[in-house]
Amino acid sequence: TQLLEQSPQFLSIQEGENLTVYCNSSSVFSSLQWYRQEPGEGPVLLVTVVTGGEVKKLKRLTFQFGDARKDSSLHITAAQPGDTGLYLCAGGSNYKLTFGKGTLLTVNP
Amino acid sequence: GAVVSQHPSWVICKSGTSVKIECRSLDFQATTMFWYRQFPKQSLMLMATSNEGSKATYEQGVEKDKFLINHASLTLSTLTVTSAHPEDSSFYICSASRGYLNEQFFGPGTRLTVL
Numbered sequence: 001t002q003l004l005e006q007s008p009q010f011l012s013i014q015e016g017e018n019l020t021v022y023c024n025s026s027s028v029f030s031s032l033q034w035y036r037q038e039p040g041e042g043p044v045l046l047v048t049v050v051t052g053g054e055v056k057k058l059k060r061l062t063f064q065f066g067d068a069r070k071d072s073s074l075h076i077t078a079a080q081p082g083d084t085g086l087y088l089c090a091g092g093s094n095y096k097l098t099f100g101k102g103t104l105l106t107v108n109p
Numbered sequence: 110g111a112v113v114s115q116h117p118s119w120v121i122c123k124s125g126t127s128v129k130i131e132c133r134s135l136d137f138q139a140t141t142m143f144w145y146r147q148f149p150k151q152s153l154m155l156m157a158t159s160n161e162g163s164k165a166t167y168e169q170g171v172e173k174d175k176f177l178i179n180h181a182s183l184t185l186s187t188l189t190v191t192s193a194h195p196e197d198s199s200f201y202i203c204s205a206s207r208g209y210l211n212e213q214f215f216g217p218g219t220r221l222t223v224l
Contacts, residue, residue, distance in 0.1 A: 033212060040200075042113075045212060048210055048212055088152060095141055096155065099155075101151070102151070
């Protein structure tokens with residue numbers, strides 16, 4: 001069984017601060033996806049990384065895939081209240097996704 | 110692109126009744142769709158994989174006779190919760206897979222409340 005450990009589980013910060021969310025596994029994934037979910041809605045795909053060592057940027061969000069394709073990180077620079085939400089990492093293997101437990105981020109104004 | 114809809118967005122039903130939830134990929138065809146269940150402030154739990162034209166594959170511990178899945182076309186999958194009970198109350202989310210990376214695009218979810 002493939003497991004994804006996501007940390008921290010909860011994070012409450014002030015507007016303007018930086019933060020990093022980690023996603024770790026002992027398994028190798030063919031791809032890793034990051035999603036953001038707001039209450040009462042479905043997750044929205046932010047990015048997919050597939051190559052070991054890959055770095056992708058989406059405005060203030062920076063995503064990195066570990067060299068061994070077992071771990072990933074999401075870094076947010078100068079967080080804003082609009083970044084508040086549940087961030088989920090998901091590892092792709094074959095056709096299914098294995099989800100981490102999520103990081104509930106609250107950015108206070 | 111990659112828009113997935115779900116209907117209804119919320120439903121309240123009496124214990125013992127059946128409820129059908131529809132999941133549609135609006136702008137792409139999806140041979141594979143997925144059904145998840147999510148409890149408050151928790152991550153998604155995969156219930157089953159729905160394959161167009163064939164039987165669904167259920168995850169361990171998910172009763173296939175309780176949660177009936179039909180994937181009759183490349184744009185529609187349905188989940189029917191049969192003889193619903195209060196413990197079936199939850200947020201149900203579907204997703205559709207697209208592309209060679211098998212990226213999943215999620216619907217907005219259906220909130221089911223069983224009285």
